[in-house]
Amino acid sequence: MSALLEVTDLKTHYASGGTTIRALDGVSFTLAEGEVLGIVGESGCGKSTLGRTILRLVEPTSGSIRFQGEDITRLGRRAMIQRRRQMQVVFQDPFGSLNPRHRVGEIVVEPLEVHGIGDRRSRAARVAELLALVGLPADAAGRYPHEFSGGQRQRIAIARALVLEPKLLIADEPVSALDVSIQSQIINLLAELRVRLGLAMLFISHDLSVIRHVSDRIAVMYLGRIVEIATTAEIFDNPAHPYTRALLSAVPHTDPARRRERILLPGEMPDPAHPPGGCAFHTRCHHALPRCAVERPLLTLRPIDGGAAREVACHLIEGGKGRDV
Amino acid sequence: MSTAAILPPRRLIARTLGAPGAMAGSVILVVLVIGAVFASLLSPYDPNATRVCPRLAAPSLAHLFGCDLFGRDIFSRILHGAQLSLAVGLLTVAISLVAGTIFGMVIAFLGGRIDRIGVRMLDVMLGFPAIVLAILIVAVLGVGAFNAALAVGISGIPRIARVVRSATLTLVGREFVDSARAVGAGQTRILRRHLLPNLMPIVIVLGSLDLGTAILSTATLSFLGLGAQPPQAEWGAMLSAGREFMRYAPWTMIFPGLALFLAVMSVNLVGDRLSHILDPRASKHD
Amino acid sequence: MTDAPLLAVEGLSVAMGGVPVLEDVSFSIAPGETLGLVGESGCGKSVTALSIMRLLPDPPGRITAGRILFDGVDMTSLDIKALRAIRGDRIGMIFQEPMTSLNPVFTIGDQIGESLIVHRGLSGAAARAETARLLDLVGIPAAKKQLGRYPHELSGGQRQRVMIAIALACSPRLLIADEPTTALDVTVQAQILDLIGRLRVEFGMAVLLITHDLGVVAEFCDRVAVMYAGRLVEEAPSARLFANPRHRYTEALLHTMPAANPPGRKLPSISGAVPAPADRGAGCIFAPRCGFALPRCASELPPLTDPPHRLRCWNPAA
Numbered sequence: 001m002s003a004l005l006e007v008t009d010l011k012t013h014y015a016s017g018g019t020t021i022r023a024l025d026g027v028s029f030t031l032a033e034g035e036v037l038g039i040v041g042e043s044g045c046g047k048s049t050l051g052r053t054i055l056r057l058v059e060p061t062s063g064s065i066r067f068q069g070e071d072i073t074r075l076g077r078r079a080m081i082q083r084r085r086q087m088q089v090v091f092q093d094p095f096g097s098l099n100p101r102h103r104v105g106e107i108v109v110e111p112l113e114v115h116g117i118g119d120r121r122s123r124a125a126r127v128a129e130l131l132a133l134v135g136l137p138a139d140a141a142g143r144y145p146h147e148f149s150g151g152q153r154q155r156i157a158i159a160r161a162l163v164l165e166p167k168l169l170i171a172d173e174p175v176s177a178l179d180v181s182i183q184s185q186i187i188n189l190l191a192e193l194r195v196r197l198g199l200a201m202l203f204i205s206h207d208l209s210v211i212r213h214v215s216d217r218i219a220v221m222y223l224g225r226i227v228e229i230a231t232t233a234e235i236f237d238n239p240a241h242p243y244t245r246a247l248l249s250a251v252p253h254t255d256p257a258r259r260r261e262r263i264l265l266p267g268e269m270p271d272p273a274h275p276p277g278g279c280a281f282h283t284r285c286h287h288a289l290p291r292c293a294v295e296r297p298l299l300t301l302r303p304i305d306g307g308a309a310r311e312v313a314c315h316l317i318e319g320g321k322g323r324d325v
Numbered sequence: 326m327s328t329a330a331i332l333p334p335r336r337l338i339a340r341t342l343g344a345p346g347a348m349a350g351s352v353i354l355v356v357l358v359i360g361a362v363f364a365s366l367l368s369p370y371d372p373n374a375t376r377v378c379p380r381l382a383a384p385s386l387a388h389l390f391g392c393d394l395f396g397r398d399i400f401s402r403i404l405h406g407a408q409l410s411l412a413v414g415l416l417t418v419a420i421s422l423v424a425g426t427i428f429g430m431v432i433a434f435l436g437g438r439i440d441r442i443g444v445r446m447l448d449v450m451l452g453f454p455a456i457v458l459a460i461l462i463v464a465v466l467g468v469g470a471f472n473a474a475l476a477v478g479i480s481g482i483p484r485i486a487r488v489v490r491s492a493t494l495t496l497v498g499r500e501f502v503d504s505a506r507a508v509g510a511g512q513t514r515i516l517r518r519h520l521l522p523n524l525m526p527i528v529i530v531l532g533s534l535d536l537g538t539a540i541l542s543t544a545t546l547s548f549l550g551l552g553a554q555p556p557q558a559e560w561g562a563m564l565s566a567g568r569e570f571m572r573y574a575p576w577t578m579i580f581p582g583l584a585l586f587l588a589v590m591s592v593n594l595v596g597d598r599l600s601h602i603l604d605p606r607a608s609k610h611d
Numbered sequence: 612m613t614d615a616p617l618l619a620v621e622g623l624s625v626a627m628g629g630v631p632v633l634e635d636v637s638f639s640i641a642p643g644e645t646l647g648l649v650g651e652s653g654c655g656k657s658v659t660a661l662s663i664m665r666l667l668p669d670p671p672g673r674i675t676a677g678r679i680l681f682d683g684v685d686m687t688s689l690d691i692k693a694l695r696a697i698r699g700d701r702i703g704m705i706f707q708e709p710m711t712s713l714n715p716v717f718t719i720g721d722q723i724g725e726s727l728i729v730h731r732g733l734s735g736a737a738a739r740a741e742t743a744r745l746l747d748l749v750g751i752p753a754a755k756k757q758l759g760r761y762p763h764e765l766s767g768g769q770r771q772r773v774m775i776a777i778a779l780a781c782s783p784r785l786l787i788a789d790e791p792t793t794a795l796d797v798t799v800q801a802q803i804l805d806l807i808g809r810l811r812v813e814f815g816m817a818v819l820l821i822t823h824d825l826g827v828v829a830e831f832c833d834r835v836a837v838m839y840a841g842r843l844v845e846e847a848p849s850a851r852l853f854a855n856p857r858h859r860y861t862e863a864l865l866h867t868m869p870a871a872n873p874p875g876r877k878l879p880s881i882s883g884a885v886p887a888p889a890d891r892g893a894g895c896i897f898a899p900r901c902g903f904a905l906p907r908c909a910s911e912l913p914p915l916t917d918p919p920h921r922l923r924c925w926n927p928a929a
Contacts (some may be wrong), residue, residue, distance in 0.1 A: 264805055
């Protein structure tokens with residue numbers, strides 16, 4: 001598989017009230033065509049900033065984003081608008097992400113208008129096709145977003161994102177605002193569309209069970225960095241990074257067989273304006289070594305006991321050659 | 326955003342008229358507008374013809390509102406004055422709304438340094454009392470009804486721009502704006518198709534609330550001799566002309582004053598109701 | 612379970628602006644017991660909590676039928692003064708969003724101390740000492756130094772700890788926790804649930820935990836009551852209910868969860884949506900969405916069966 005998206009040492013820093021918030025602090029990964037990469041982490045870990053930076057809704061501070069082999073990090077506004085045909089986004093909040101004053105038909109057709117694709121007739125046909133694809137009634141086009149439930153609104157947002165037939169869909173917490181019984185409908189829809197349209201996805205979520213269900217590979221983020229990235233099975237069967245292990249153990253399950261021995265982390269995620277030196281996780285890690293406080297571990301391929309070697313950033317796991325700075 | 330913000334116009338009008346105050350206001354307003362539009366047909370005399378009656382004659386059947394110093398029929402002058410006063414008021418509001426909305430929306434959307442400079446400019450303008458600013462502008466442009474409208478209109482820009490700017494800031498933070506950028510929409514399209522329609526409820530309310538003030542401010546300028554010039558019939562100018570005879574011919578002030586009062590009050594009644602309906606925080610159980 | 616329940620809700624019905632939102636809800640909590648109330652948004656679980664505390668805004672909300680017995684006293688018949696004596700003293704409550712439930716202009720020391728001064732009649736100095744002890748108890752380090760801080764200076768998890776300290780200030784016999792961890796991250800949720808669990812044992816208090824998260828209930832509660840569209844549809848001891856859900860709604864809900872399915876497999880889903888309060892028919896409210904509905908389900912309301920596994924279903928799972 002060739003890389004559709006290649007992100008290298010991406011940093012996004014914001015200035016806020018005299019301090020610098022390091023929302024993204026050196027993230028590298030690749031995403032193959034048709035692959036689903038789950039990005040998981042807790043609030044403040046930078047996962048949403050990552051999605052927005054790749055779309056260039058937020059400008060990166062440094063690093064590079066290559067899409068279909070082309071460096072898009074510093075493309076001008078017009079050139080970037082062209083690239084956006086290939087990369088689309090679905091946001092978390094189905095109430096905030098649709099313009100309340102536009103009819104559903106206008107919302108779904110807008111990308112075609114912006115890119116000057118087709119004429120009135122063919123656009124209307126395409127909108128009808130997409131509404132059917134996402135399971136909305138044909139008469140939805142003439143109605144306003146507030147007439148729909150949360151799940152249906154998320155379907156509208158998906159139709160809008162897919163109308164240009166993108167190669168990459170960034171799904172930023174697409175089911176977090178929905179009730180459990182509605183969640184499953186949207187997850188099924190995304191999974192089905194992925195196969196049907198050969199979509200690659202960056203699936204951003206804080207919900208580990210959802211991430212597990214949809215992703216081929218998973219990247220775990222903590223305080224602006226990826227701490228571990230591996231296939232879904234490897235992450236869940238044999239988590240390597242102490243943070244990954246604590247995160248997995250914290251998820252409550254209805255099935256007693258699925259429960260893991262809970263690892264309670266002390267304290268909370270530090271302020272991204274003042275990240276700790278060394279390994280960002282060392283302040284809460286039960287296994288931290290003196291070295292962890294001073295030296296930042298690199299995200300490198302390391303051999304894992306009883307599992308496949310994988311990229312993980314932890315001094316407790318030895319070996320591997322440096323890949324990032 | 327409340328559901329009211331996306332009401333179709335017909336429902337909006339129906340809900341506006343649902344309250345007795347707004348209903349009364351609308352009726353008065355309609356009467357005034359009809360009077361203004363058909364002034365030439367409805368007025369019994371030429372408003373500028375002098376000596377159609379004795380100077381300062383008291384109200385009578387022939388001259389409902391009495392006569393002024395030059396023997397002109399006050400009733401006819403008030404009808405024609407409605408034309409000028411309302412037109413000048415509307416023009417004033419149009420100037421502040423269009424300029425204020427564009428200015429506030431654009432600086433908020435572009436953000437950063439442009440926003441900071443824009444806000445500083447608004448602060449400086451707001452530091453001046455609006456009427457003083459208007460007088461300064463008239464001093465530069467010269468007196469006259471049109472210049473008065475321009476002056477009051479310009480002095481109203483910063484207030485509108487501030488409100489629109491903060492409303493835009495909250496809109497820009499909403500995901501549908503990011504969503505528009507993500508599908509490749511350019512800045513003009515986002516401003517025109519996404520921000521402006523969502524700002525319209527606020528702009529309508531601001532405009533309706535400002536119309537009363539605008540009518541009053543332009544009348545004030547005329548009263549001070551800086552607006553409409555004789556022999557033009559304009560309520561503020563009529564008030565000004567009548568003030569010398571307040572003691573023995575009070576009708577020369579009462580009727581223009583009453584017209585002004587009714588116009589401003591009716592506009593405010595309708596404006597209040599509109600803002601109540603369109604304000605997202607207003608209760609839905611009214 | 613002991614003979615006398617601490618809290619007994621009997622046939623509670625609530626209407627909002629004349630529309631019934633809660634119908635004939637009954638459950639009880641024994642002293643020291645933990646009951647989970649679960650359901651999706653709009654099922655009436657928060658209305659139930661607010662009704663127990665008599666905090667339901669009236670109008671539009673009104674209790675139309677039923678009793679709420681707390682320690683044998685009917686809360687629905689109490690006047691405002693008697694209610695105030697119970698709220699915050701014998702029943703503590705914590706909410707989902709600790710930022711909005713804390714007053715931004717008072718220090719956390721003042722807010723915890725208030726309850727002690729009002730209910731326990733402590734003096735300022737004694738209240739401060741007790742407040743520091745409470746903060747220590749809920750795991751806020753350097754408690755004495757923290758008393759002067761304001762809510763916005765704390766993280767979400769710390770604010771929820773402060774809310775817990777306020778709720779526990781007077782050692783209540785019942786803690787009502789309405790989505791206490793929904794706004795928190797999963798590792799912080801684990802900390803807070805662990806804290807509530809430990810304090811529950813220490814104080815010997817009962818807990819009514821309201822949440823939409825089935826996993827949280829399964830791990831935290833002795834018993835679970837499942838609500839759907841304003842009715843209690845199933846209630847049983849946790850282990851039993853999650854191992855063997857019998858109401859078709861509970862069963863379907865558990866089956867749709869991604870965690871209950873192999874990765875990548877199509878998830879079973881419940882068709883349609885929860886009906887609005889005004890559109891609820893005469894029979895079982897879940898019937899229109901149920902895959903196992905019988906003809907009678909649409910017209911006849913199934914009765915609630917007896918403990919230990921209560922359910923309202925004409926055609927339950929085996």
